[in-house]
Amino acid sequence: MISVDAFDLKILSALQDDGRLTNQELADRVQLSPSQCSRRRMRLEQDNVITGYRAELASDALGFGVVAFIQITLATHSPDNAERFRSLVGRIDAVQEAYSLTGDADYVLKAVLRDLKGLSDLVNNVLMPHQSVAHVRSSIVLDRLKDSARLPLKQLANG
Amino acid sequence: MISVDAFDLKILSALQDDGRLTNQELADRVQLSPSQCSRRRMRLEQDNVITGYRAELASDALGFGVVAFIQITLATHSPDNAERFRSLVGRIDAVQEAYSLTGDADYVLKAVLRDLKGLSDLVNNVLMPHQSVAHVRSSIVLDRLKDSARLPLKQLANG
């Protein structure tokens, strides 16, 4: 298991909030020297605790007006069919996230689209006709209460 | 409306993949000088097209073994009740994302937890007992097919 101490947690937490912090700024926040922050950060990257850095973009400002959750039930649950479906999902750029789930549906997708026409296209012309898919049910996002993409690292502090 | 040209799209796309690219590396990728990349990047940040930079962490490596989608139906749909629920959700760190939706449920939450006990706690001791909530249904993530958090900027290239 990778060991992550209190300093590492502070660093991870800070970088979760601002991924472009310089080592000097990091140093101020976690009470360590810049060089040590640099070293620790490199280790965390090497150990794949930090898997990357991403710019977060304003989807609305860029013209993506529609976000939808799409629940999918497969036609059959054979490995072949599942593989076909995974391959399909991988090729659709509009699908940001895809998970297999317990419960009613087999999969849930989160898709980002320009407008309702885009969603309609995706559902009716791509997903529904695909041989691997039996059932599709989509829910459109009306309001975004929270979208942090941050892990609750505080919970690890006392453990 | 904010104008975003082909260069900007390239920059956004590159920074979506690697948010710590230097302006020199950016310059190589988009065929522009480093100074221009710097200027454009600053403008995109100023205009809130880029809303921030985040380090992406390996949830499993940090001991977050359970991700769940939780569908919520409110007890009543009064503004007061909705506000109570929003406030509740805002205070729960384990809830990464929260959306109000069309369809069966009023809201869907995406929660990240250490283990099933954590999920049980959240559902049975926090959400269920809350006065604003009538119905809770949770689905556990079995497998993550895709989790890119990237906007499909390619779709904007020809528009």
Place this chain on the structure above:
DNA sequence: TAGCATTTGCACGCTCCTTGCGTGTCGTGC
């Protein structure tokens, strides 16, 4: 307490960032 391994802060050479400046290009109005 002695000894070893790890972690820390500091110094320095090097890279990179950003701002000012001059140039080129495009569109507009006279």
Place this chain on the structure above:
DNA sequence: GCACGACACGCAAGGAGCGTGCAAATGCTA
């Protein structure tokens, strides 16, 4: 057709930040 203003561009330079080497400090084991 030409002059002018508004941008967007690349270049250069001063300044900031990065990461490695090194010695001191800390912590753990025997």
